Each structure stands twice: as structure tokens, then as C-alpha cells.
Amino acid sequence: MNLKLIAEIAKSLLLARWRQSLVAAIGVTFSITMFIALLGFMNGLNDLLDGLILNRTPHVRLFNEVQPNPNQPINLSEEFKNGHNFIQSIKSSGRRLEIYNSGAIMQALKNDPRVLGIAPKISSPVLYNAGTIDITGVVSGIDVMAESELFFFKDYIREGNPLDLKNVGNSIVLGKGVAEKLLANLGDVIQVTTSKGERLPLKVVGFFQSGIADFDKVQSFASISTVQKLLGKPNDYVTDIQIKLKDLNIAPAVAKEYAQLFKADAEDIQTANSQFETGSFVRTLISYVVGITLLIVAGFGIYNILNMMIYEKMDTIAILKATGFSGSDVRKIFLGIALTIGLIGGLLGLLFGLSLSLLIDQIPFNTAALPTIKTYPVNYSPMFYIIGIVFSLITTYFAGFFPARKASKIDPVIIIRGK
Amino acid sequence: MVVLQSKGINKYFKDPVTVKVLDEVSFSVNQGEFVAVTGKSGCGKSTLLYILSTMDTDYEGELWIDGQLMRGKSEGELARIRNEKIGFVFQFHYLLNEFTVLKNVMLPGLKLQRVSAAEVEHHAMERLKTLGIDSLALKKANQLSGGEKQRVAIARALINDPLIIMGDEPTGNLDKKNSDIVFDIFKQLSEEFNQTLLIVTHDQTFADNTNRIIEMQDGRVIS
Numbered sequence: 188m189n190l191k192l193i194a195e196i197a198k199s200l201l202l203a204r205w206r207q208s209l210v211a212a213i214g215v216t217f218s219i220t221m222f223i224a225l226l227g228f229m230n231g232l233n234d235l236l237d238g239l240i241l242n243r244t245p246h247v248r249l250f251n252e253v254q255p256n257p258n259q260p261i262n263l264s265e266e267f268k269n270g271h272n273f274i275q276s277i278k279s280s281g282r283r284l285e286i287y288n289s290g291a292i293m294q295a296l297k298n299d300p301r302v303l304g305i306a307p308k309i310s311s312p313v314l315y316n317a318g319t320i321d322i323t324g325v326v327s328g329i330d331v332m333a334e335s336e337l338f339f340f341k342d343y344i345r346e347g348n349p350l351d352l353k354n355v356g357n358s359i360v361l362g363k364g365v366a367e368k369l370l371a372n373l374g375d376v377i378q379v380t381t382s383k384g385e386r387l388p389l390k391v392v393g394f395f396q397s398g399i400a401d402f403d404k405v406q407s408f409a410s411i412s413t414v415q416k417l418l419g420k421p422n423d424y425v426t427d428i429q430i431k432l433k434d435l436n437i438a439p440a441v442a443k444e445y446a447q448l449f450k451a452d453a454e455d456i457q458t459a460n461s462q463f464e465t466g467s468f469v470r471t472l473i474s475y476v477v478g479i480t481l482l483i484v485a486g487f488g489i490y491n492i493l494n495m496m497i498y499e500k501m502d503t504i505a506i507l508k509a510t511g512f513s514g515s516d517v518r519k520i521f522l523g524i525a526l527t528i529g530l531i532g533g534l535l536g537l538l539f540g541l542s543l544s545l546l547i548d549q550i551p552f553n554t555a556a557l558p559t560i561k562t563y564p565v566n567y568s569p570m571f572y573i574i575g576i577v578f579s580l581i582t583t584y585f586a587g588f589f590p591a592r593k594a595s596k597i598d599p600v601i602i603i604r605g606k
Numbered sequence: 607m608v609v610l611q612s613k614g615i616n617k618y619f620k621d622p623v624t625v626k627v628l629d630e631v632s633f634s635v636n637q638g639e640f641v642a643v644t645g646k647s648g649c650g651k652s653t654l655l656y657i658l659s660t661m662d663t664d665y666e667g668e669l670w671i672d673g674q675l676m677r678g679k680s681e682g683e684l685a686r687i688r689n690e691k692i693g694f695v696f697q698f699h700y701l702l703n704e705f706t707v708l709k710n711v712m713l714p715g716l717k718l719q720r721v722s723a724a725e726v727e728h729h730a731m732e733r734l735k736t737l738g739i740d741s742l743a744l745k746k747a748n749q750l751s752g753g754e755k756q757r758v759a760i761a762r763a764l765i766n767d768p769l770i771i772m773g774d775e776p777t778g779n780l781d782k783k784n785s786d787i788v789f790d791i792f793k794q795l796s797e798e799f800n801q802t803l804l805i806v807t808h809d810q811t812f813a814d815n816t817n818r819i820i821e822m823q824d825g826r827v828i829s
Contacts, residue, residue: 192716203704506700509661510714510762511689513682600656603696603774 193516196507197523200500208524211492212532215583218485219536219575222478224543226571229474231564237467239398242339244456245306245429246438249286249445252452256280289425292449301432301441306333308427309414315407316378316386317369324365324405326379328414337431340408347373347393352410359389359413363396364404379417387417479578485532486582493525493590497597504594505602514595521594525587526580533579537572607637608670609770609802610658615667617653617825627653628665629825635770635804640796642813643806645822651806652774654822658804659692659772660684672769689718693763697775700759701747707758708734708743715765726765733761737791753784760791764801771795773805777812789815 201208255277261267286292289307296305309328314321331353334340341349345363352358359379361371371377371391380386389409396403409417415424430445432438435456442455457464497504504517544565552563617628627650635641645651656662658669660676663684669676672691676684688694701710708730715726734740737757742750750758756776763771773792777785789812795801796817805816813819821829 189717189719192713196713199702199704502700503702503704506702507713508685509659509688509694509696509700511685511717513685515682516685516717598661600662603661603700604652604656 189516190519193519194523197520197527200496200503200520201524201527204496204499207492207496208528211489211528212535214485214488215529215532215579216536216539218481219533219579220539220543221481222575222578223537223540223571224547225481226474226478227540227544227565227567228547228563229470230566230568230571233467233470234566235560235564237463238339240460240463241456242342243397244459245338246432246435246456247430247442247445248454248459249292249428249430249449249451250426250454251284251286253279253284284426285420285424286426286428286449286451289428290423292451293428295449296428296430301434301437303431303433304333304337305431306330306337306429307411307425308429309411309418309424310426311414311418312382313407313417314380315365315369316380321380322365322368324362324407326359326407326409326414326417328411329408330411337429343395343397345394345396347391349393351392352408352413355390355392357387357389357413357416358392358409360393360395360408361391362403362406363394364400365407366391366394368404381417383418385417385419389413482578482582485579486586489525489528489583489586490590493521493587494593496524497521497590497594500594501597501602504597505599508597508599509603517597518591518595521591522584522587525583525591529580529583529587530576532583533576536579537575540572540575541567608634609637609639609672610635610804611668611670612654612658613668613670615654615657615665615669617650617657617662617665627825628657631667631822631825631827633820633827635802637802638796638800640792640803640817641805641820642816642818643804643820643822644808644810644813647808649822650825651822655772655774655804655806659694660688689714690720690766691769693760693766693768693771695756695759695763695771695773695776697778701750701755701762703746703748705747706744707739707747707750710747710758711762711765714762718766720766730761730765733764734758737761753780753787756780756784756788757791760788764795770802770804773803773807775807776805777807777809785809785812 259272259274259277261272261274293305293307296302307330311326311328313324313326315324329340329352331340331349335349344360347360349360352360359377361369361377369377373391373393375391376388377391378386379389395406395408397406411425412422415422418424432441438455439457442453445451446453507517508514544567547563548565550563552560554560611634613632615628615631616626619625619627631654643651643654653662657665660669660671671687674687676687679687701707702713705713708727711730711733712726715721715729716723721729731740731743734743737760739754739757739761742754742758747755747758760776777788780788792803792805793815796803805812807813819829820827
């Protein structure tokens with residue numbers, strides 16, 4: 188009841204100088220609007236850039252590296268067991284690139300609760316034959332469904348239907364750069380030769396553009412079975428298993444565990460793209476710093492206006508005190524005014540921020556590097572909106588706190604006698 | 607019944623040099639008395655009034671209101687006492703311009719919360735009617751004339767049926783006609799409602815028409 192009266196008085200004071208209150212609220216609205224739009228935009232771009240790499244990089248990759256065998260024959264010899272053996276001209280062993288027992292490993296991975304999904308892959312160096320010249324390249328055999336689901340394969344297809352890879356036998360999706368060099372169109376049949384000399388005609392069912400030009404000049408995709416056929420391998424032949432985890436951060440530990448468990452090499456995303464997190468973190472930090480600076484500037488605006496208001500309302504404060512309102516009542520009134528400005532300004536700011544974000548989202552943004560992006564990306568994370576409103580209340584609270592305390596300490600006698 | 611009593615109140619102004627403005631002021635006011643405090647400018651009568659009203663707490667001596675000692679009470683408790691037991695009328699009417707006349711009168715009542723808001727409004731209208739200004743109830747305070755404002759201030763002072771009404775030169779800023787109206791209201795309150803009044807004034811005719819005059823000189827009560 189008492190609070191209701193205080194709220195009513197605060198409201199009257201606010202409305203009595205509504206223009207001034209409006210200016211204060213607009214200050215908050217502007218900061219929150221910019222905060223929301225800026226963070227949404229910067230994080231949208233951030234996500235886009237992160238996505239360029241992170242979407243396509245498995246959290247953990249199982250494969251067999253070509254490397255020298257660590258167990259050289261001399262180490263088995265009893266005679267030289269105690270010495271330190273120097274061996275010269277070791278060559279990498281003819282270790283098979285395929286993952287042993289891939290079927291069982293994939294089954295085990297699917298049952299692991301930490302794993303979001305897996306996509307097997309075969310990488311095979313090939314030559315694309317175009318008339319008299321050969322172009323070196325790589326054909327990856329992929330499981331289209333898994334690849335689309337986990338690594339957004341579909342998003343990078345410029346023309347054609349990715350599902351044709353699975354549905355049409357002996358088909359291929361060419362990298363944009365490769366296709367340009369081969370002058371290949373949809374429906375054309377191109378020749379591909381493996382390093383072993385096998386040659387296979389493949390039908391072009393789509394074009395792929397990742398945004399990384401060098402990558403698109405060599406890379407093509409076919410179904411796993413097509414590549415197995417190309418290499419003359421049985422249908423359990425797989426060179427890579429790409430694993431996407433539910434939590435990105437446990438990737439290093441999981442990679443270590445899998446390397447031991449499955450006796451294969453395992454690389455985690457942090458090791459593969461270490462520079463990435465740093466850039467991403469710094470960009471986020473900058474956007475938050477700018478946003479919060481805006482809010483603090485708005486806070487000073489509110490502080491000034493409330494201070495001015497208190498000088499104007501000296502008589503009002505004195506009379507309220509003389510007729511029985513205590514210092515804490517007066518403090519509550521002015522804090523109420525500050526928080527109302529903060530809340531209304533903040534909520535309007537969220538609304539305008541969202542509108543500005545939607546507007547930015549409509550601005551055309553075409554770049555060869557990012558085929559699927561047509562407009563500027565914006566992140567609409569509710570987190571920004573929550574931070575925005577909470578911070579607007581906190582700033583206005585502090586901006587109102589000191590003027591309100593000053594008001595509560597005003598001595599009515601001085602004001603009333605002063606006239 | 608003693609409503610208000612001061613015992614040996616001393617007050618010093620310390621800035622820029624220490625000056626004793628009140629010297630051993632002791633008197634008491636009984637229920638229903640209409641008291642005028644007179645004296646020349648600077649004799650300390652307003653200073654005394656602000657001490658008696660509990661707004662000024664920097665003094666020596668004892669102040670008793672309604673049998674309660676004021677010393678040692680918190681700021682909140684004093685505010686409560688002002689709200690409940692003291693009605694105030696200033697020289698400069700001091701209404702809140704943000705509110706209507708009615709709301710101005712109601713505010714101390716709403717703060718006290720002794721009765722519901724609807725009843726406070728009813729009481730406020732009654733007070734305004736008694737003072738003949740009920741037609742102004744919905745006007746903003748800054749649309750009134752000086753005399754009207756002072757009558758609204760009196761209505762506000764009455765809203766919580768206070769033990770005592772204090773006035774600091776309530777007619778000091780008004781012309782003869784309005785002064786008379788205000789005085790008549792005080793007189794009527796005193797005679798018809800047995801209201802206790804303590805009014806600081808330097809208007810001798812005003813003072814002469816009250817029940818009792820406390821005359822001050824150089825910080826002392828001389829009669």
C-alpha cells in the first residue's frame with residue numbers, strides 16, 4: 188500500500204516533466220538498441236566465420252597417419268636391447284590407410300553417449316582427366332545423409348541435389364574450381380583416374396563451393412561406395428571416421444581416449460584449429476566492451492537528469508518530508524523514477540534492437556567466399572536481450588542511487604526557511 | 607492535557623561563528639489552546655517552531671509531544687509523528703504542483719494508512735468543503751491563487767486529525783482579505799473543533815485575537 192503510494196508519487200513526478208523523462212529514457216533506449224544490434228550483428232558474423240571452419244571440421248577425427256613404424260626390428264633383438272640404436276634412412280612403413288575393423292568401431296561410437304553423430308569418409312587422391320591434361324585433386328567418399336546432418340554439406344551445394352550422390356550410381360559433386368577447369372556442366376560425364384591407374388567415368392550431379400577457393404579447386408565428393416569402387420576396395424574400407432561430439436570442449440580428452448582404444452590416430456578440433464578460438468573470443472570481447480560502454484554512457488545521462496530533477500524538486504522533497512514522508516520514502520521515490528526510466532527505455536531498446544537486427548538481416552551481402560549467405564548474418568540469441576535488460580536496470584539503478592540518496596538527506600528546514 | 611512541552615531547549619547556529627539562538631526555552635501547550643508565538647525578526651521563533659515540529663533535531667533540551675520524548679527517535683519515527691500528530695501550514699503554501707488539490711490534501715492521509723484510500727478521499731473532500739474550496743478539488747495546485755493555496759494547505763494539515771497544527775507565518779504572504787479568511791478558519795477550528803494551534807506570526811492583530819501569546823526576544827520567552 189505504501190509502495191503503491193510511492194509508485195504513484197514517482198509516476199506523477201515522472202509525468203510532470205515528461206519531456207525530460209523521455210530524453211533520459213531515449214538515452215537508455217538508444218544504448219540498448221545499439222547494444223542488441225551490435226552484439227547480434229557481430230556475433231552473427233562471428234558465427235558465420237566460425238561456421239566456415241567449425242561446421243566442416245569434425246570434433247574428433249580418427250585416421251591412420253602415414254608414419255614410420257615405432258617398433259623397428261632391432262628393438263626386438265636381445266643382443267642390442269641395452270644399447271641406444273641409431274637407425275638411418277627409415278622409411279614410413281607400408282601401413283594401410285584404412286581404419287581396421289571400421290564397422291565395429293563405428294558401432295561402438297554410435298553407442299557412446301558423448302557422441303552426437305559420426306560420418307565415415309574415404310579420401311582418395313585422383314586425377315581429373317580433361318582432354319589431354321590431367322588435374323590433380325581429391326575425391327572424398329562420404330555418407331551424404333550423415334555429412335549433411337553433421338557438417339551442413341547441403342549448404343555448400345550451389346547447383347544440383349546432394350541426395351543424387353546417393354541415388355545415382357557413379358556420380359560426383361565437383362568443387363566449383365574443378366568444374367570451371369573441366370568446363371563441366373550438370374549431367375556431364377567426366378573421367379577420374381586414381382593413383383593406382385584405375386579409371387572410372389562419373390556423372391556430375393552437383394557443384395560444391397566451400398568459400399575457400401584453394402579447397403574448391405581440388406576437392407570433389409562422391410558416395411562412399413563409388414570411391415570404394417574407384418579404389419577397388421571392399422565395402423568396409425574407410426580411411427577417416429569423423430566424430431561430432433555433444434560438447435566441443437571435451438574433444439581433446441576424447442581424442443586421446445579413442446586413439447588408445449581404437450589404435451588409430453585421433454585429432455581433435457582444438458589442435459586442428461587452435462587459432463580459431465582466440466579470434467572468436469577476442470571479437471566477442473570487443474562487442475561486449477563496446478555494448479557495455481554504451482550502457483554506461485547512458486547511465487551518466489540518467490544520473491545527470493535525476494540530479495537536475497532533484498534540484499528542481501527540492502520544494503517537493505521538503506514538503507513530502509514535512510508532511511510525514513521519511514528519507515527512505517523519498518529515496519524509494521527517486522529510485523523508482525530511475526528504474527522506471529531504465530525499464531521503459533530498456534524494453535523499448537530491446538524492441539528497436541530487434542527491429543534494427545531484422546533490418547540488418549535484410550541488407551544484401553554477397554561474397555564469392557560464402558555461397559549460401561545472401562544477407563548479413565545476425566545472431567538473435569535471447570542471451571543478448573536478457574543481458575541488455577538486466578544491464579539497463581543495473582545502470583539506471585546506480586545512476587539513480589546517488590541522486591536518490593542525496594534527495595533522502597535533504598533537510599526540509601533549510602528549504603522551507605530558505606524562501 | 608498537555609499536548610506539547612519544551613523543557614530548556616537551547617539551539618546554536620555554529621556557522622560561521624557559534625551564536626546561541628534559543629536560550630532555555632520552556633513552555634507547554636494544552637489541548638485546545640490557540641497559541642501565537644510573536645517576536646521581532648531574528649528572535650528565534652521560526653527556529654523554535656522547526657524544533658517543535660521535529661524537523662530540526664540539532665538542539666539541546668527536551669521536547670515532549672503527546673507524552674513522548676522526541677530525543678533518540680529515528681528519522682523514520684519522527685516522520686511518522688509529523689505525519690500522524692502534526693499538521694503544518696507554511697508561509698509559502700508549499701503545495702505539490704504535480705498533483706491536483708484533492709491529491710495534495712490526501713497525500714499525508716495515504717501515507718498514514720489509518721483508513722482506506724476511499725475514506726481518505728472522502729475526508730479530504732469534507733475538509734475542502736468546510737473551507738469552502740471543494741469546487742477547486744480537481745484543479746492543479748499551481749492554478750490557484752495565494753489565498754486558495756493557503757486554504758488547501760490548511761485542509762492538508764487537517765487530513766489526519768492532528769494533535770496540533772503548527773503554522774509558520776501562515777498569513778505573512780497574503781493580503782488583508784485573505785489573511786482574515788485564514789485567521790477566521792483557525793479561529794473556527796479552535797472554537798468549534800477544539801483544535802490545538804501553535805502559530806508563529808509577527809502580525810500583532812493576528813496574535814491579539816488568539817487565546818495566548820508567547821512573546822520571544824533574543825531567543826528567550828519573555829511572556
